[in-house]
Amino acid sequence: xxxxxxKVPADLSSVERALEDAGAERAGExxxxxxxxxxxxxxxxxxxxxxxxxxxxxxxxxxxxxxxxGPLVDDESKTREEFETAVADGAATATIFERMGFSPAATVRxxxxxxxxxxYTVTLDDVEGVGEFVEVEVETDEAGVERARAGAxxxxxxxxxxxxxxxxxxxxxxxLENAGE
Amino acid sequence: xxxxxxKVPADLSSVERALEDAGAERAGExxxxxxxxxxxxxxxxxxxxxxxxxxxxxxxxxxxxxxxxGPLVDDESKTREEFETAVADGAATATIFERMGFSPAATVRxxxxxxxxxxYTVTLDDVEGVGEFVEVEVETDEAGVERARAGAxxxxxxxxxxxxxxxxxxxxxxxLENAGE
Numbered sequence: 010x011x012x013x014x015x016k017v018p019a020d021l022s023s024v025e026r027a028l029e030d031a032g033a034e035r036a037g038e039x040x041x042x043x044x045x046x047x048x049x050x051x052x053x054x055x056x057x058x059x060x061x062x063x064x065x066x067x068x069x070x071x072x073x074x075x076x077x078x079g080p081l082v083d084d085e086s087k088t089r090e091e092f093e094t095a096v097a098d099g100a101a102t103a104t105i106f107e108r109m110g111f112s113p114a115a116t117v118r119x120x121x122x123x124x125x126x127x128x129y130t131v132t133l134d135d136v137e138g139v140g141e142f143v144e145v146e147v148e149t150d151e152a153g154v155e156r157a158r159a160g161a162x163x164x165x166x167x168x169x170x171x172x173x174x175x176x177x178x179x180x181x182x183x184x185l186e187n188a189g190e
Numbered sequence: 191x192x193x194x195x196x197k198v199p200a201d202l203s204s205v206e207r208a209l210e211d212a213g214a215e216r217a218g219e220x221x222x223x224x225x226x227x228x229x230x231x232x233x234x235x236x237x238x239x240x241x242x243x244x245x246x247x248x249x250x251x252x253x254x255x256x257x258x259x260g261p262l263v264d265d266e267s268k269t270r271e272e273f274e275t276a277v278a279d280g281a282a283t284a285t286i287f288e289r290m291g292f293s294p295a296a297t298v299r300x301x302x303x304x305x306x307x308x309x310y311t312v313t314l315d316d317v318e319g320v321g322e323f324v325e326v327e328v329e330t331d332e333a334g335v336e337r338a339r340a341g342a343x344x345x346x347x348x349x350x351x352x353x354x355x356x357x358x359x360x361x362x363x364x365x366l367e368n369a370g371e
Contacts, residue, residue: 048231048290049231049232050229050230050231050291051230051290051291058289058290060286060290075277075283075286076286077285077286077289077290079289090289092282092285092286092289093279093282094277094278094279094280094282094283094286095277095278095279096256096275096276096277096278097275097276097277097278098274098275098276099275101273101274101275102256102275104258104273105241105256105257105258105273105275108239108258108260108271108273109229109232109239109241109258110231110232
């Protein structure tokens with residue numbers, strides 16, 4: 010399974026109006042607190058991998074997921090292999106990794122509003138310390154990556170956004186860049 | 191939290207009778223399939239740690255847990271720190287670790303019958319390729335370790351077993367010993 014995802018900076022209030030005009034469906038809102046781990050045996054920045062726990066709060070209820078993201082498969086669309094599972098105990102999960110020598114490296118906190126449009130998920134992200142962004146995302150098999158990317162570009166244009174503004178840096182990367190300024 | 195656990199080889203059918211005579215309560219039966227992982231950056235055999243996934247089937251329903259066990263804190267009773275969480279997707283969990291360079295090293299499969307007696311959990315284990323064992327186990331804080339161990343010894347004696355037969359080697363260790371014979 011591949012995740013095709015295109016992200017551009019945006020003014021969220023104008024994108025909200027464009028989504029309503031396009032007939033997009035609201036699909037909820039969450040607060041996500043992501044913790045990224047450094048590994049004891051690999052430099053994830055160098056291998057372009059990520060290990061993350063995500064605490065997600067929706068309607069007052071918090072769940073935690075553990076996610077591994079592999080290196081970029083398709084650079085243009087930021088496509089990566091991704092493996093994820095819900096975990097019942099976020100604190101125990103953190104301790105398991107810390108005991109094995111992994112260390113929490115950075116935390117990204119954001120409000121996300123989800124919409125669906127033409128089979129794509131459109132996400133309006135307000136990222137603490139980073140800014141406002143729109144992500145257009147869909148899952149596909151390897152053969153469908155190119156078609157999925159073209160479709161994501163069309164959605165951005167429909168919302169008055171320019172695919173050429175695509176930001177390939179993750180929120181984590183942007184946060185670390187801001188911290189370094 | 192510390193887990194005090196004493197294990198001895200036993201004939202399970204005679205222990206079952208002794209448990210009934212002692213008024214122990216049956217507390218269910220499960221099949222457990224444990225997969226132990228080798229780490230890419232540490233020799234867990236040398237550091238005396240373990241990372242394990244446990245697939246447990248009870249009444250036809252299968253759940254998976256992820257567990258880290260730290261080195262022995264109290265050698266006599268095999269006491270270790272342990273951190274555990276349920277995971278929703280066992281296959282994804284396995285892939286996350288494999289992608290990070292961990293590798294499945296061994297699988298231990300066993301039928302376990304649980305009883306409770308005087309606040310202790312008594313477990314009758316039939317371990318594939320290893321044999322039959324009884325474990326007496328209780329959780330305690332650091333200050334309670336010695337008292338908990340004495341209580342576990344009393345329970346073994348009540349069941350006609352000899353605490354001096356204690357096996358400190360894990361089922362994984364016993365399985366690997368048998369494999370090496």
